[in-house]
Amino acid sequence: MREWTIDTWVLYKVDEGNFDALDFLLAVLRHHKVVFDHERHIEQEYQRCLKRTRNRYLEEWFKRLIARKARVFYSSKLPNRHEKALLGMNFDRSDLPFVGVAYRSKDKLLVSEDSDYTQQVCDYLQQQLQVKVLSLPQALEVAENIQDP
Secondary structure (H helix, E strand, O other), X not given: OOEEEEOHHHHHHHHOOOHHHHHHHHXXXXXXXXXXXOOOHHHHHHHHHHHHHXXXXXXXXXXXXXXXXXXEEXXXXXXXXXXXXXXXXXXXXXXXXXXXXXXXXXXXXXXOOOOOOOHHHHHHHHHHHOOEEEOHHHHHHHHHOOOOO
């Protein structure tokens, strides 16, 4: 059972009809946990997404995630030097909580293909924070392979 940090970008992809995104969220719901922050930034972003999209599948996914007790919580606060470095690479401030919880999570997996996750940002996250940013196809492959430790 892995701990996944899932950028809101993935939820919007489901609403656009991206089947890999839906498949990934369902695999996570069945076999894994989703990382949230104590400060509730991520939950508020998810709620805004649910309100905007009014997508029944996303709403049901979120309800079942809560019912399954498949959420884990960490602080989203990043050390200042990392926050400054990321903002210096034009990283979106609203995505910092996702990086913060991914950094503290057991598996350090973050799923997003959002435009501010440039190669430079992804390299920095991997080298400095050991956070691995995965694309949807990569994330789906890892999430479905539940035999891994």
